[in-house]
Amino acid sequence: MQTAAAINATAPSFEPSSVCRNASCDAAMRARGDEGCTKSSELELLAQQLSIGRRLLREGDFIYRSGQPFTHLYVLNSGMAKVVNVCADGREQVVGLQFKGDWLGIEGIARGQHGCDAVAMDTGEVWTVRYDALVEACTRCPQLLTMLHAAMSRELSRERDSMLSLSTLCADARVADFLHRWAQALAERGLRTDQIRLRMSRAEIGNFLGMTLESVSRAMSRLARMELIRFGSEGGRRDIEIPQVAALERFVEGTLAPAPARALQ
Amino acid sequence: MQTAAAINATAPSFEPSSVCRNASCDAAMRARGDEGCTKSSELELLAQQLSIGRRLLREGDFIYRSGQPFTHLYVLNSGMAKVVNVCADGREQVVGLQFKGDWLGIEGIARGQHGCDAVAMDTGEVWTVRYDALVEACTRCPQLLTMLHAAMSRELSRERDSMLSLSTLCADARVADFLHRWAQALAERGLRTDQIRLRMSRAEIGNFLGMTLESVSRAMSRLARMELIRFGSEGGRRDIEIPQVAALERFVEGTLAPAPARALQ
DNA sequence: CGCCCCGTTGATCCTGTTCAACGGTCGTGG
DNA sequence: CCACGACCGTTGAACAGGATCAACGGGGCG
Numbered sequence: 001m002q003t004a005a006a007i008n009a010t011a012p013s014f015e016p017s018s019v020c021r022n023a024s025c026d027a028a029m030r031a032r033g034d035e036g037c038t039k040s041s042e043l044e045l046l047a048q049q050l051s052i053g054r055r056l057l058r059e060g061d062f063i064y065r066s067g068q069p070f071t072h073l074y075v076l077n078s079g080m081a082k083v084v085n086v087c088a089d090g091r092e093q094v095v096g097l098q099f100k101g102d103w104l105g106i107e108g109i110a111r112g113q114h115g116c117d118a119v120a121m122d123t124g125e126v127w128t129v130r131y132d133a134l135v136e137a138c139t140r141c142p143q144l145l146t147m148l149h150a151a152m153s154r155e156l157s158r159e160r161d162s163m164l165s166l167s168t169l170c171a172d173a174r175v176a177d178f179l180h181r182w183a184q185a186l187a188e189r190g191l192r193t194d195q196i197r198l199r200m201s202r203a204e205i206g207n208f209l210g211m212t213l214e215s216v217s218r219a220m221s222r223l224a225r226m227e228l229i230r231f232g233s234e235g236g237r238r239d240i241e242i243p244q245v246a247a248l249e250r251f252v253e254g255t256l257a258p259a260p261a262r263a264l265q
Numbered sequence: 266m267q268t269a270a271a272i273n274a275t276a277p278s279f280e281p282s283s284v285c286r287n288a289s290c291d292a293a294m295r296a297r298g299d300e301g302c303t304k305s306s307e308l309e310l311l312a313q314q315l316s317i318g319r320r321l322l323r324e325g326d327f328i329y330r331s332g333q334p335f336t337h338l339y340v341l342n343s344g345m346a347k348v349v350n351v352c353a354d355g356r357e358q359v360v361g362l363q364f365k366g367d368w369l370g371i372e373g374i375a376r377g378q379h380g381c382d383a384v385a386m387d388t389g390e391v392w393t394v395r396y397d398a399l400v401e402a403c404t405r406c407p408q409l410l411t412m413l414h415a416a417m418s419r420e421l422s423r424e425r426d427s428m429l430s431l432s433t434l435c436a437d438a439r440v441a442d443f444l445h446r447w448a449q450a451l452a453e454r455g456l457r458t459d460q461i462r463l464r465m466s467r468a469e470i471g472n473f474l475g476m477t478l479e480s481v482s483r484a485m486s487r488l489a490r491m492e493l494i495r496f497g498s499e500g501g502r503r504d505i506e507i508p509q510v511a512a513l514e515r516f517v518e519g520t521l522a523p524a525p526a527r528a529l530q
Numbered sequence: 531c532g533c534c535c536c537g538t539t540g541a542t543c544c545t546g547t548t549c550a551a552c553g554g555t556c557g558t559g560g
Numbered sequence: 561c562c563a564c565g566a567c568c569g570t571t572g573a574a575c576a577g578g579a580t581c582a583a584c585g586g587g588g589c590g
Binding site for chain 4: 532534535536537538539540541542543544545547548549550551552553554556558559560
């Protein structure tokens, strides 16, 4: 871990204005009515404007695989999926978790070939859209284009926020942030945020967060000990209860800059 | 660091096919004539189809700032820039380095507001394009749309590759990979790859790579001791010479999976 | 000159990895 | 039925890689 800030040395940064800046200040975002996903109304538009395919998914199904030629984009209509970046040298990492309304396959456009695996983590449904048809439809319907670009933009922002968490937060905070963002994703979709059913093993979470499964396990135990999360009363250790989401967020912020120049206390 | 792979437990991954999968296998990519940036011919198209603004940049100039309303996209025509993700809680991180032909500002589309700072690291020029005008032009000219989407797609892929490096490579390999990718970016633009002038301090590099400036310094010293890089003969320690780019790449791969089940040797 | 920033290197410490053991659950098959 | 193995999650102990703290030399500039 390193001290945040302290870059921008050549160009002194101005005051950290009160405007909401990115994902981690979600309260303001929700207040503004933003959505972290493509809204149902937009999905309807999509269905009206061009013919889409629907495909049912079961856990473990591939939506697409790295190396396959790129032809379609996908929108998750229910369930959830993970995106796994797989590298020629064998490294692979979960680089994203997608929920209802999220788009998949964008990374394939540039190279005409998918660069990741997309795997369903649950039963669900994807809508499949031929990319060429989508482009054609976009020229007819600018709203569609706006929607698509917004989706791409969101993916990029999310990836960047992940990077930031990855390299500025310590293990416990990373896990806390992970859970917090999961809850946030649920909230944006109008779902309950106090109960999360993780559909990944500790190993997968660790892979996503850049740490070992043991560290994930320990971090979760500590978070539970701090009452920031609770494990599902009956079942497995993958059911996480979050008494108060705000507390989790405060914890994440509390871990950085232990004492940043304040009056007393 | 954790063992790569070992995820995808539910769905056994198939053999690592020989197809080129993502950024780190660049040789095949170059052979295929792909470009990691928007080509000059495409930029001409852009200029033909709509009125673009040009802005000269000096080191430290902001192209845009986090929090500003989103109105334009930008294409770097010369020089280079860094993208700094700045979070409400004060954390900030360099999340991308952009070269000629790269697009900036995409992350602002979704929220109507930029989520990062974009700062010139050198004298150069950006083309500024009103986003609404661009969208309008795209409806007229599908090639333009294709170009834009390719740019967005590339950004996403790049970010994901950064994430992968961030969480699977050790310090020395991260620095090596960083230099390697820099050289690659130059190569894609037809520039010399054996000489790199870093335009960032060790602190900035460290911030980008998720490590401290001391670790960056040490890693570079070690790479130099291994003859994988050389420091500029005369001037500062920011001029890096790469005798053979391939060797750097091999080093990166060599650091992971010390001995992955092989016959003998 | 004094100051500041930069890069380097050394010494020490700590976080997270690694190695290991254990309990629980599930599915299979004797 | 239970034995068995595979997988998962947890926890402990030892280790190591990188962070932290510190000192030093060099260069640019007021």
